[in-house]
Amino acid sequence: DSGVTQTPKHLITATGQRVTLRCSPRSGDLSVYWYQQSLDQGLQFLIQYYNGEERAKGNILERFSAQQFPDLHSELNLSSLELGDSALYFCASSPRGTGGGYGYTFGSGTRLTVV
Amino acid sequence: QQQVKQSPQSLIVQKGGISIINCAYENTAFDYFPWYQQFPGKGPALLIAIRPDVSEKKEGRFTISFNKSAKQFSLHIMDSQPGDSATYFCAASMGGATNKLIFGTGTLLAVQP
Numbered sequence: 707d708s709g710v711t712q713t714p715k716h717l718i719t720a721t722g723q724r725v726t727l728r729c730s731p732r733s734g735d736l737s738v739y740w741y742q743q744s745l746d747q748g749l750q751f752l753i754q755y756y757n758g759e760e761r762a763k764g765n766i767l768e769r770f771s772a773q774q775f776p777d778l779h780s781e782l783n784l785s786s787l788e789l790g791d792s793a794l795y796f797c798a799s800s801p802r803g804t805g806g807g808y809g810y811t812f813g814s815g816t817r818l819t820v821v
Numbered sequence: 822q823q824q825v826k827q828s829p830q831s832l833i834v835q836k837g838g839i840s841i842i843n844c845a846y847e848n849t850a851f852d853y854f855p856w857y858q859q860f861p862g863k864g865p866a867l868l869i870a871i872r873p874d875v876s877e878k879k880e881g882r883f884t885i886s887f888n889k890s891a892k893q894f895s896l897h898i899m900d901s902q903p904g905d906s907a908t909y910f911c912a913a914s915m916g917g918a919t920n921k922l923i924f925g926t927g928t929l930l931a932v933q934p
Binding site for chain 2: 708710737739741746747748749750751754756761762764796798800802803804806807808809810812813814815
């Protein structure tokens, strides 16, 4: 157990629907990162939150949004889902918000299947 | 250019052999280069990392070789074991306002008994 908890583990939904993925960071970590993993593109950075504020944004679609709550858990909202959104979505956490990629701990991911 | 190019996409090695995975980058501002190991159904986990002020780092059977002038780095797994069968990702990051990692596309390693 890495200490980063993601729920649900699996999600099957229809095109056009909206889903919410949840991440609880490791105790003491202030940063949360969301990554999308697909077979042909590896791990793509979506967004980073640090202590409740957005810190960096990557290749995140406008249909996707995220937030980090006061208790530091984070949610990734995916709307108007398309077949191409089917992927593994990983959350990672780290103690720091800046300075270079250190201290990442990943959760076990949420497998999203859009049918 | 914030990309990290990784090769090969997949690799089959015999038990006891050496596994070599290569990565290349363009952005000279990158200053931290970790390798992550991912088993099926699990998230990636940090394996070993290097900063560009050293040319090699070794931890047990795992070695990173770093060539700053060529902007390339590689992971060598000595005496490869079936338990090493996993997907390996190289990554890179730079200091500054965020802590984000840029990942390569991954290498699926199969070590045959």
